[in-house]
Amino acid sequence: EVSKLFADAGHICLCSFVSPFKQDRERARKAHAESNLPFFEVFVDTPIEICEERDIKGLYKKARQGLIKGFTGVDQEYQKPEAPELVVKTAKTSVGESVQLVVDMLVENGIIPKGVACNALKPKTDSVDMVKELFVPESSVKDIINEAHNMPRIDMTKVDLQWLQVLSEGWATPLKGFMREDEYLQVLHFNTLLVDNERINQSIPIVLPISTEQKEKIGNKSDVALFYNDDLYAVIRNPDIYYHKKEERVARQFGTTHKNHPHIKMIYESGDWLIGGDLDVIKRVRWSDGLDKYRLTPKELRSKFNTMGADVVFAFQLRNPIHNGHALLMTDTKR
Known part of the structure; x- marks a missing residue:
């Protein structure tokens, strides 16, 4: 029942049903089926001898000595699953291989998006490569600074700079910059992004508001420079400018349009247009408040x-x- 409640809220629950009886396990499956929730039975098929070898608590030994009664596999029957969705033979597979079998099953059934599924068999260093930072090579910084002199500019607010930090450091991977309109609408309506035919969880729009005056200055230019306190941080390439539907945004994002909410108030007071596009970021955001060394x-x-x-x-x-x-x-x- 607890697993069902969590699953109904969108969580993936991994439960170890210690019941050796088929009837109890079927009851768990039925509870999920009645709520139209997916349920997968994984049979961890491990010989009793291997279980005893791996028993660091010595429970099997105590059961054989008669100190524990009703112990599965010793003095109590175990009813083997007849049609499990997955069988994991842990006597012949490593921990990583066993984990990967479960992950692969969840991916195949659309429970975990392929783009975010871990691979338990790959070296852990691969996880670093999955993060996509938006910083340009050091060798390109000088050229971009020179380019920026001839570009229209946007002076970012502090919140805009915070979002630039999120994007540039790879926290919002696989986004390549502030959201274009198609990305923004996907997130606003579906809480996901479609990237290379894979759905990626993303429920918060990451956008850059601009005024009508700024929009007119940008015109049809293909590059826009982003400044904060007269300091150049990045360039937007091939920008996409679209109307900022503020009421729809706050209603879908916050579930209310009440302007006394501080962030909703800020959105209503921001520009009437949004600009998105790929970012070339020339440096990391530093706040010089004594805490930068902790911001990894x-x-x-x-x-x-x-x-x-x-x-x-x-x-x-x-x-x-x-x-x-x-x-x-x-x-x-x-x-």
């Missing part, structure tokens, strides 16, 4: 995790300073 990019974080040999990483999103509840969550999770 996705590539830097993944490289750090690989260097640490971390097999799992936990992260917390905080919206205010750390208090005791946060501290307990983090220390308990680490433990």
